[in-house]
Amino acid sequence: xxxxxxxxxxxxxxxxxxxxxxxxxxxxxxxxxxxxxxxxxxxxxxxxxxxxxxxxxxxxxxxxxxxxxxxxxxxxxxxxxxxxxxxxxxxxxxxxxxxxxxxxxxxxxxxxxxxxxxxxxxxxxxxxxxxxxxxxx
Amino acid sequence: xxxxxxxxxxxxxxxxxxxxxxxxxxxxxxxxxxxxxxxxxxxxxxxxxxxxxxxxxxxxxxxxxxxxxxxxxxxxxxxxxxxxxxxxxxxxxxxxxxxxxxxxxxxxxxxxxxxxxxxxxxxxxxxxxxxxxxxxxxxxxxxxxxxxxxxxxxxxxxxxxxxxxxxxxxxxxxxxxxxxxxxxxxxxxxxxxxxxxxxxxxxxxxxxxxxxxxxxxx
Numbered sequence: 001x002x003x004x005x006x007x008x009x010x011x012x013x014x015x016x017x018x019x020x021x022x023x024x025x026x027x028x029x030x031x032x033x034x035x036x037x038x039x040x041x042x043x044x045x046x047x048x049x050x051x052x053x054x055x056x057x058x059x060x061x062x063x064x065x066x067x068x069x070x071x072x073x074x075x076x077x078x079x080x081x082x083x084x085x086x087x088x089x090x091x092x093x094x095x096x097x098x099x100x101x102x103x104x105x106x107x108x109x110x111x112x113x114x115x116x117x118x119x120x121x122x123x124x125x126x127x128x129x130x131x132x133x134x135x136x137x
Numbered sequence: 138x139x140x141x142x143x144x145x146x147x148x149x150x151x152x153x154x155x156x157x158x159x160x161x162x163x164x165x166x167x168x169x170x171x172x173x174x175x176x177x178x179x180x181x182x183x184x185x186x187x188x189x190x191x192x193x194x195x196x197x198x199x200x201x202x203x204x205x206x207x208x209x210x211x212x213x214x215x216x217x218x219x220x221x222x223x224x225x226x227x228x229x230x231x232x233x234x235x236x237x238x239x240x241x242x243x244x245x246x247x248x249x250x251x252x253x254x255x256x257x258x259x260x261x262x263x264x265x266x267x268x269x270x271x272x273x274x275x276x277x278x279x280x281x282x283x284x285x286x287x288x289x290x291x292x293x294x295x296x297x298x299x300x301x302x303x304x305x306x307x308x309x310x311x312x313x314x315x316x317x318x319x320x321x322x323x324x325x326x327x328x329x330x331x332x333x334x335x336x337x338x339x340x341x342x343x344x345x346x347x348x349x350x351x352x353x354x355x
Contacts, residue, residue, distance in 0.1 A: 023244070023308035042182055044246040051248045 004136045010057070011125040017052055018121065021045050031121035032100065046116060053124065059131035061124070066116060085111055098123055146281050151327070153286030154230050156319030161236050161285060163191060166318065169283075170238070173275035179264030184243030185272055188304050191236050198303060200232040202296040210295065228292040234317035238276065239300070241310040242269040269313045276316055286321035289314050 015029045035041045054060050079090040095103045100122035170187050178184060190196055207225050211218055231237050242265040249262045277287040291314045
């Protein structure tokens with residue numbers, strides 16, 4: 001059983017995890033930079049990352065949370081406009097639900113499939129922290 | 138019977154070991170690799186990188202790395218050492234090529250190893266290696282189509298660690314093989330080729346024992 005950790009501990013462990021996946025212990029990982037766009041992780045690496053989180057922290061990060069929909073209570077369909085892009089209302093909700101990602105990146109024209117490209121260590125840190133707090137409450 | 142441009146290229150490709158000094162246009166090389174990388178890859182991961190080396194000093198440096206590794210590697214068998222002494226020249230054939238492409242594949246995601254066991258027969262984790270191999274075949278056939286000869290080499294991998302460091306290959310990539318590229322003066326004869334009946338087995342089944350897989354309900 002994992003005891004409640006503070007955000008710095010969680011973040012440091014996640015940074016170690018990214019370094020393990022990249023097999024590069026010298027690389028400096030900025031928690032605010034995108035795991036995919038800035039550090040070259042791909043979708044399988046993100047899966048690996050999520051599975052490891054489950055093992056290390058004993059919490060599960062769901063697909064809805066990774067899509068930024070965790071707190072919005074929106075269905076997948078609600079999020080989309082007629083072009084299949086994330087609607088303006090949903091963009092505003094997303095900015096609130098994943099505040100760690102720069103709002104400059106959550107802009108008109110992005111699609112749900114683009115969200116994982118924006119994920120960073122800071123998002124995972126907060127999600128894990130909240131889940132651990134829930135478990136211990 | 139298949140008889141078209143692609144089959145012609147496949148049939149005429151040879152492993153070229155003697156290249157002319159003629160330079161290969163880098164744009165042609167990058168175009169070949171770009172097209173070749175439309176090969177299928179597991180999960181569309183495209184987990185490959187191609188380090189193109191045209192600088193003779195880098196090629197010579199890699200050759201020296203392989204040479205040193207060969208000198209360091211002696212077996213307990215005198216016969217094997219003698220055999221290697223005669224064979225060692227084959228390890229550095231790449232030094233004569235105007236272009237060496239170091240074909241690399243991303244190491245598999247680690248969760249692969251947590252789900253399924255691995256043994257000599259169960260190599261489910263080799264998707265990235267197979268994928269880069271498919272792209273490598275495309276590179277060779279596309280090269281052949283524009284009269285550039287190629288040779289695939291895995292022998293230089295005896296110095297894989299040193300070469301990775303020298304060429305700045307990220308740790309999470311492994312070298313699959315070198316592809317040497319260059320113009321060639323003469324084309325080797327077609328080597329011996331196995332007959333279809335030696336390599337193709339159709340509908341093989343072992344009926345000795347019935348087991349759970351024989352029943353539709355499993």
